[in-house]
Amino acid sequence: MNNPSYQPLLPVSRSRALLFCLLLTSFELLVYLGSDMVMPAMLQVTRDMHASSAHVPTALNAYLLGGIAFQWLIGPLSDRYGRRPLLLIGAAGFAAACLAAAACGEITVFNLLRFFQGIALGFIVVVSYPALQETFREQDAVRLMSLLANIALLSPLVGPLLGSLLLEWMSWRTMFAVLGGLGLLVGFGLWRGMPETLGVVRTDGSVLSFTPLHLKQNWANYRGLLADSTFVCGSLALGLLTLPLIAWIGLSPLLLIRNLGYSGLEYGLWQLPVFGGVIVGNLLLNRLALSRSLPALLRLSLAPMVCGLLFAGASAWLAGGLPALVAGLTVYAVGLGLGNATLYRLTLFSSELAKGSVAAMLGMLSTAMLGGGVAAMSLAEAGDSPARFTAAILISSLLALPPLWRLLRQPPPQQQAA
Numbered sequence: 001m002n003n004p005s006y007q008p009l010l011p012v013s014r015s016r017a018l019l020f021c022l023l024l025t026s027f028e029l030l031v032y033l034g035s036d037m038v039m040p041a042m043l044q045v046t047r048d049m050h051a052s053s054a055h056v057p058t059a060l061n062a063y064l065l066g067g068i069a070f071q072w073l074i075g076p077l078s079d080r081y082g083r084r085p086l087l088l089i090g091a092a093g094f095a096a097a098c099l100a101a102a103a104c105g106e107i108t109v110f111n112l113l114r115f116f117q118g119i120a121l122g123f124i125v126v127v128s129y130p131a132l133q134e135t136f137r138e139q140d141a142v143r144l145m146s147l148l149a150n151i152a153l154l155s156p157l158v159g160p161l162l163g164s165l166l167l168e169w170m171s172w173r174t175m176f177a178v179l180g181g182l183g184l185l186v187g188f189g190l191w192r193g194m195p196e197t198l199g200v201v202r203t204d205g206s207v208l209s210f211t212p213l214h215l216k217q218n219w220a221n222y223r224g225l226l227a228d229s230t231f232v233c234g235s236l237a238l239g240l241l242t243l244p245l246i247a248w249i250g251l252s253p254l255l256l257i258r259n260l261g262y263s264g265l266e267y268g269l270w271q272l273p274v275f276g277g278v279i280v281g282n283l284l285l286n287r288l289a290l291s292r293s294l295p296a297l298l299r300l301s302l303a304p305m306v307c308g309l310l311f312a313g314a315s316a317w318l319a320g321g322l323p324a325l326v327a328g329l330t331v332y333a334v335g336l337g338l339g340n341a342t343l344y345r346l347t348l349f350s351s352e353l354a355k356g357s358v359a360a361m362l363g364m365l366s367t368a369m370l371g372g373g374v375a376a377m378s379l380a381e382a383g384d385s386p387a388r389f390t391a392a393i394l395i396s397s398l399l400a401l402p403p404l405w406r407l408l409r410q411p412p413p414q415q416q417a418a
Helices: 014-036 039-048 055-069 071-081 083-102 107-135 138-166 172-193 215-226 229-259 264-288 294-317 321-348 355-379 386-408 413-417
Strands: none
Touching: 014 055, 014 083, 014 107, 014 138, 014 172, 039 055, 039 107, 039 138, 039 172, 039 229, 039 264, 055 071, 055 107, 055 229, 055 355, 071 083, 071 107, 071 215, 071 355, 083 107, 083 172, 107 355, 138 264, 215 229, 215 355, 229 264, 229 321, 229 355, 229 386, 264 294, 264 321, 294 321, 294 386, 321 355, 321 386, 355 386
16 A cells, blocks of 8 residues: 555545555455454344244345445436545444444344345445545556455454354444444544545546436436346346355354354364365466456356356265365355456446446345345255255256356457457
8 A cells, every 4th residue: 555656646645545445445344344244143143033033034134235226316316415424424324323232122123224224325326436446546546446355354253253262252232332433433434534536637638527317317227228238247147157156154153053063262263264265266367367258267166166166065965074065165156256256347348338337236136136045045955954054055056057158158358349
């Protein structure tokens, strides 16, 4: 962050621009921790509220649903009224929902509050990322986005373990209060340090203007994307290929703590190899992206994903138990880290529409697949045993093959443009 090459395009000091970047990173990490760190506490939440443990994945689904529910509106509103006020609203809403959850006593209200907390995910996707791109020069923005992606991976890696450790000396209510307090602190920092990226003359002489709000045109763009088979296939494949990891986040508390009797700390430790695999895959992507095309990278990523899931499946039927399942998921996670950003990029640039609309629809479709998949796995009681869980993620991966095959048959984006 102290590299002098990080120079802002806005007429603000470099220190303020980097402070904004740090605050943006803090907000993103806090929102992701709001999901991953809370998962170890969910069985305590259901017990305290005299609710069924089936609400453990339901709370995760509510969080994911909140993330996709208003992306279609948040993006156009930020174009009309500016990035800064919209992001401040997102930070304040997240903090308020966390503080309300700390005082909640009924599971239905709790799940509704999880939905409102998850809306902050939408602000990250369609407000935070564009604001960062508009603050810095292209090369610096790409480097900073890579840094943000690596920091985001820390949440699923350390979030469950951190949540388990915190539960040793604080209640889940206190945990939500802490999240809410940190949300207010980050929101105050953004209020003080975030510059507006629209309507100002930048150092290169350009001006990014405010855009009138035309919901009819936005809806027409979204309908066009839903009619684009390549885009839809890429979005569905992205959600289905990520589903085993999200299902692990949502159902592993039931599998490890309720059914296998592990402690909260042991539960957290079992997360480390899986999310460590994602980081390894991400580092491999950073090295290989310079020498390989995006379709080649995506095909390469399929090898560890398929091998890992097949190993987990074979081991489950041979009574391999939890260690074999985690070993298979770890190999799969390496492939996911290598292929996730690649598939996202291919899908994002499969359409010539403005990338804000494309990113919003891509996020809504892929996240809907994640939420629906976790809900289906919960109904199938996939968290009852390693064998059931493995069967569920194998089915989701098989469903990803047809749309993925359709996407890979398309020429690379640069050839389409030609």
